[in-house]
Structures are given as structure tokens and as C-alpha cells.
Amino acid sequence: MTEATGTASAARVADVLLLFADGPTARGVSEIARLLGMPKAVVHRILTTLVDRRLLETDPGVRGYRLGPGAAALGARALRESRLREAAMPVLRELSLQTGETATVSARVAGGRVYLDQVQSPQEIKMTVEIGRRYPLHAGSSSNCILAFLPAAEREAVLAAEITAVTEHTLVDPALLQDRLDTIQHQGYATSAGERQLGAGAIAAPVFGLDGEVTGSISVCGPATRLDEDTRDKVVPLVRAAADTISRKLGWHGGLPDRG
Amino acid sequence: MTEATGTASAARVADVLLLFADGPTARGVSEIARLLGMPKAVVHRILTTLVDRRLLETDPGVRGYRLGPGAAALGARALRESRLREAAMPVLRELSLQTGETATVSARVAGGRVYLDQVQSPQEIKMTVEIGRRYPLHAGSSSNCILAFLPAAEREAVLAAEITAVTEHTLVDPALLQDRLDTIQHQGYATSAGERQLGAGAIAAPVFGLDGEVTGSISVCGPATRLDEDTRDKVVPLVRAAADTISRKLGWHGGLPDRG
DNA sequence: GATTTCGTTCCGCTGGAAGGAACGGATGCT
DNA sequence: AGCATCCGTTCCTTCCAGCGGAACGAAATC
Numbered sequence: 386m387t388e389a390t391g392t393a394s395a396a397r398v399a400d401v402l403l404l405f406a407d408g409p410t411a412r413g414v415s416e417i418a419r420l421l422g423m424p425k426a427v428v429h430r431i432l433t434t435l436v437d438r439r440l441l442e443t444d445p446g447v448r449g450y451r452l453g454p455g456a457a458a459l460g461a462r463a464l465r466e467s468r469l470r471e472a473a474m475p476v477l478r479e480l481s482l483q484t485g486e487t488a489t490v491s492a493r494v495a496g497g498r499v500y501l502d503q504v505q506s507p508q509e510i511k512m513t514v515e516i517g518r519r520y521p522l523h524a525g526s527s528s529n530c531i532l533a534f535l536p537a538a539e540r541e542a543v544l545a546a547e548i549t550a551v552t553e554h555t556l557v558d559p560a561l562l563q564d565r566l567d568t569i570q571h572q573g574y575a576t577s578a579g580e581r582q583l584g585a586g587a588i589a590a591p592v593f594g595l596d597g598e599v600t601g602s603i604s605v606c607g608p609a610t611r612l613d614e615d616t617r618d619k620v621v622p623l624v625r626a627a628a629d630t631i632s633r634k635l636g637w638h639g640g641l642p643d644r645g
Numbered sequence: 646m647t648e649a650t651g652t653a654s655a656a657r658v659a660d661v662l663l664l665f666a667d668g669p670t671a672r673g674v675s676e677i678a679r680l681l682g683m684p685k686a687v688v689h690r691i692l693t694t695l696v697d698r699r700l701l702e703t704d705p706g707v708r709g710y711r712l713g714p715g716a717a718a719l720g721a722r723a724l725r726e727s728r729l730r731e732a733a734m735p736v737l738r739e740l741s742l743q744t745g746e747t748a749t750v751s752a753r754v755a756g757g758r759v760y761l762d763q764v765q766s767p768q769e770i771k772m773t774v775e776i777g778r779r780y781p782l783h784a785g786s787s788s789n790c791i792l793a794f795l796p797a798a799e800r801e802a803v804l805a806a807e808i809t810a811v812t813e814h815t816l817v818d819p820a821l822l823q824d825r826l827d828t829i830q831h832q833g834y835a836t837s838a839g840e841r842q843l844g845a846g847a848i849a850a851p852v853f854g855l856d857g858e859v860t861g862s863i864s865v866c867g868p869a870t871r872l873d874e875d876t877r878d879k880v881v882p883l884v885r886a887a888a889d890t891i892s893r894k895l896g897w898h899g900g901l902p903d904r905g
Numbered sequence: 906g907a908t909t910t911c912g913t914t915c916c917g918c919t920g921g922a923a924g925g926a927a928c929g930g931a932t933g934c935t
Numbered sequence: 936a937g938c939a940t941c942c943g944t945t946c947c948t949t950c951c952a953g954c955g956g957a958a959c960g961a962a963a964t965c
Contacts, residue, residue, distance in 0.1 A: 391690045392691065394952080395694035399694060403698060414944085426945085430651045433650050434655035439753075454729075456722075460718070466670050466711070494715050494717075674911080690954095
């Protein structure tokens with residue numbers, strides 16, 4: 386929204402581009418102009434340039450723009466060479482081995498988080514996630530983990546925004562959600578059951594970067610029937626230890642207020 | 646290079662971003678400024694903005710910038726929802742079934758092409774490609790296919806640029822390469838053996854978009870020992886037919902000069 | 906310790922982008 | 936069919952935001 390850093394024109398380009406990260410596959414000039422509060426002429430010029438560079442492409446019938454192969458090349462590399470992902474994967478392999486469930490790693494992005502990668506459970510019935518898909522921060526344990534450890538200002542901005550139920554088990558009351566975030570912040574991990582996907586359970590812990598800010602989270606997830614309260618006691622310390630290991634790999638060197 | 650369309654400032658942003666599509670993982674301000682011929686101050690401002698939007702992130706020791714999770718979110722979606730990919734995948738499944746080899750689909754991007762997706766061969770010894778990785782247009786059959794059907798101006802620009810050998814079997818003489826491109830354009834498909842990767846063989850055909858321009862290519866690839874001259878005669882018509890099917894799905898409705 | 910090279914900051918000038926308005930085509934509603 | 940709306944695109948003038956040369960401190964190299 387506010388652009389204090391860098392140049393406003395570059396921010397406009399980035400904002401236009403990021404609009405394509407979720408929502409409808411194709412968007413039109415007027416729609417984008419309305420969403421970002423820019424004149425249509427400006428949006429049109431930016432879109433033209435991005436098409437020229439193949440970051441976007443025009444939809445067949447000349448109605449609307451969508452992501453192009455240039456963005457694909459960029460993103461595939463971003464996924465492949467993410468520092469968080471590289472630090473997490475060996476730890477996740479271990480974690481998946483210990484628990485027998487799928488282990489995932491997510492990174493914080495503007496407006497939510499994305500799954501960077503996963504190590505799939507060897508079991509026949511298992512949970513898998515969609516790499517690179519963006520999810521909001523208010524539902525699910527991987528999301529809530531990030532939200533709970535965000536700087537207060539950013540956290541409140543998310544809570545103030547509209548909260549839409551993803552499933553019937555999503556917490557939609559901001560006050561209740563705030564309570565849960567307090568608990569998560571206090572105990573250093575998050576659990577969830579069916580908030581983002583029905584029948585799924587997960588245990589997640591936050592990952593911190595060099596500067597001490599939360600850069601993402603990891604989770605162990607599977608069918609809710611297997612991740613019951615008994616197994617949870619066994620899994621929680623494993624997930625927390627794994628998250629710590631990854632944070633340290635990223636250069637983080639601190640402690641959590643109410644942790645350990 | 647030349648920016649006649651849209652705005653120059655947006656083009657600068659796109660160019661900075663696209664620089665991260667290949668080459669070193671992390672790049673510095675001065676390096677980018679040198680590569681793009683911009684003042685350091687400008688590059689620095691753009692980078693600052695892109696970091697703010699999480700399309701880029703700063704490397705640990707504050708030395709250099711690299712792709713961030715925002716780019717990952719963008720690109721994952723671009724791959725997932727590419728029209729070319731969606732049109733190609735069912736056809737590639739069929740093609741892989743018929744040939745027993747790996748089938749791939751590539752899209753043209755600035756400075757080369759990227760693999761959008763593949764259907765892997767069921768055999769134990771098989772060839773696989775790296776999704777999202779960018780390759781130059783002068784080596785390999787998937788690449789040459791695109792190059793051969795590019796508008797003359799663009800093709801000559803590629804040929805004029807420096808041609809570096811990827812393996813010992815890469816054609817580096819522009820004249821010889823031009824001859825091959827003529828052949829490909831004439832017969833409507835391309836074959837290669839070990840140009841991009843030693844021991845690998847491939848048969849590729851171009852895919853055209855609504856406007857009749859080549860938007861990418863598909864290939865059947867595997868160990869060179871299995872893709873010999875005998876099997877080639879069987880595979881070529883299958884690949885050509887598959888490419889035609891995909892082109893038609895994309896709204897293309899024309900014929901090739903020396904084809905059929 | 907000297908020197909190069911880095912990332913970052915400052916500031917005055919100017920040229921390119923902004924953006925309101927108008928156009929023509931497509932679509933949908935009555 | 937006629938009307939109204941909404942779309943993408945283009946035009947043109949005004950002005951302010953970004954350009955970019957230069958200077959700075961830090962860090963790496965020799």
C-alpha cells in the first residue's frame with residue numbers, strides 16, 4: 386500500500402505483477418486499475434511493457450492478461466534456490482522419517498504464505514500440498530505460526546482485514562483468533578485440525594531469519610485421524626527442534642520470549 | 646534491449662527482475678548496473694522496491710540480492726496455469742504412452758526457452774528435465790524448433806549473438822546452424838543427439854499460438870541408444886501430430902509452408 | 906595501511922510518465 | 936434492433952518524480 390522505500394513507479398510495476406499471484410487467472414485493465422487505484426492509462430502502459438518482456442501474456446480473445454512464461458522461469462528458479470527451502474529440506478526429510486507424515490516448509494509473502502516444498506509421507510494415505518500456492522495467514526497452523534510471530538503492526542493489519550472462512554472450522558472472530566495467536570506465541574508452536582482443508586491435521590513451528598523476523602514456518606501434516614492428541618505429544622518437540630535447526634542455519638541466533 | 650512499447654521505467658524493473666532468471670543466484674548492485682547499463686543509483690532504488698515487495702530478498706551478509714518468495718508464488722502459478730502447459734499435458738501423456746519415452750513441453754521466453762512440464766517415461770532408465778530451467782535457443786531440438794520458426798528478425802538476432810558450446814556436439818558455426826534451421830523449417834520437426842546433454846536424444850516439433858507465431862515446442866526424449874534411426878521413423882509423425890493438436894487447442898488455424 | 910570496489914545517500918535538473926478525457930468496439934439489457 | 940454500459944486503447948499537456956553524476960563510509964583485497 387504505502388511506498389516509502391525505493392521508487393513509486395517500480396512499486397506500481399511490482400503491485401501489478403503480484404496481483405496475478407492469486408485470484409482470477411486472467412485480469413483486465415479496468416479491473417486492475419480499480420483494485421490498485423491507478424488510472425487505466427498507467428495500468429495499460431505497465432501491462433504492455435510486462436507483455437513485451439513476457440512476464441505476462443494476453444489472453445486469446447484479447448480480453449485480459451495472465452502470467453507468462455517469463456514469470457514461470459523466474460518462479461521456478463526462486464523455488465529451486467530459495468535459501469529457506471535449501472536450509473529446510475534435509476531437516477524435513479529427517480522429520481518426515483521420524484513421524485511418518487508429510488513435512489512442509491512455507492515462506493511468508495505479501496498477503497500470505499506459499500508452500501516452498503514438501504517431503505511426502507511414505508504411507509499410502511497421506512497429505513500433500515500444492516507447491517507455490519499462496520494461502521492467507523488466518524487459517525491453518527503453518528499460517529497462524531507466521532502470523533503469531535509477525536511484528537505487531539503487520540499482525541494487526543492482517544487481523545483488521547476481512548477474514549473469510551476457508552472451511553467450516555475456520556476461526557472468523559478476530560478476538561478468538563487473537564487469543565489463539567497469543568497461545569501460539571507463548572508455547573512456540575501451532576496445531577490445527579481442518580481449518581484449511583477438512584480432515585487434515587497439522588503441527589507447525591515458526592522459522593526465523595538472520596534479523597530475527599519470522600520468514601516462514603514448517604509443519605508436519607496428515608490425516609486428522611492419525612494426528613491425534615497422543616501422537617501430538619510425540620511430534621511437537623520434533624517439529625520445534627527442526628524449526629530451530631533451520632532458523633540457526635539461516636543465521637538466526639536468538640531465543641524466543643516464552644520458549645525453552 | 647529497445648523499449649518502444651509501454652514505459653521505459655517499467656521495462657527497467659522487468660529487466661532487473663529477469664536478470665535473476667539465470668546466471669548467478671545472487672547479484673549485486675554494481676554488477677546489475679554494469680550489465681544493464683544503468684546508473685547504480687537507479688538499480689539500487691529498483692532493488693529496494695522489489696525487496697520491499699518480496700520479489701527479491703537480500704542475501705545474508707547484506708552482499709547481493711536474490712529471488713524472493715514473492716517470485717516463487719508468481720512463478721509457481723505461472724507454471725501451473727500456463728495455457729500452453731494445460732493444452733499440452735493430456736497430449737503429452739498420450740505421446741509418452743505411445744513412445745515409452747519422456748515427453749516435454751517448452752515455452753519461448755526472452756533469451757531462450759523454459760521447460761513448462763514433462764510426462765516421465767515409465768522405464769527405469771529414462772530422461773528427465775528440470776521444470777522451469779531456461780535454455781538458450783541454439784542447442785537441442787526443442788530449442789532449434791523454436792528458433793527455426795521465429796520471425797526472421799528475431800532469429801537473426803539470436804544467431805548474431807555469441808554462440809557457446811553446451812557440449813562437444815553443439816553446433817557453433819552460425820552458417821551450419823542456419824542450414825539446419827532451414828531443414829527444420831522445411832520438414833517441420835527437429836532431431837538432436839547429445840547437443841544439450843551428452844547421451845541424450847530427442848525429437849521435437851513446434852507449437853504455434855493464435856497469432857501464428859511459435860510459442861513453444863514439444864519433444865520426446867530419452868537415451869540416445871533407444872532413440873535411434875529406426876524408432877525415429879515411428880516417433881516423428883507422432884510428435885508432429887501431437888504438436889498440431891496442441892497448436893489447434895491454442896486457437897491456431899493455419900498451415901506450415903512446406904508441411905503436409 | 907593503501908587501494909580498489911562495494912552499497913548507499915544526497916540533491917538539483919529535466920524529460921518522461923501521469924492521468925484526465927475522448928474514441929471506437931464489444932457486450933448486455935430492454 | 937436500439938440503447939446503455941463497460942471495455943481496451945490512444946491522445947496530449949502539465950508537472951513532479953525519477954534520473955544520474957558525485958560524494959560517502961564500509962569492507963574487502965593486496
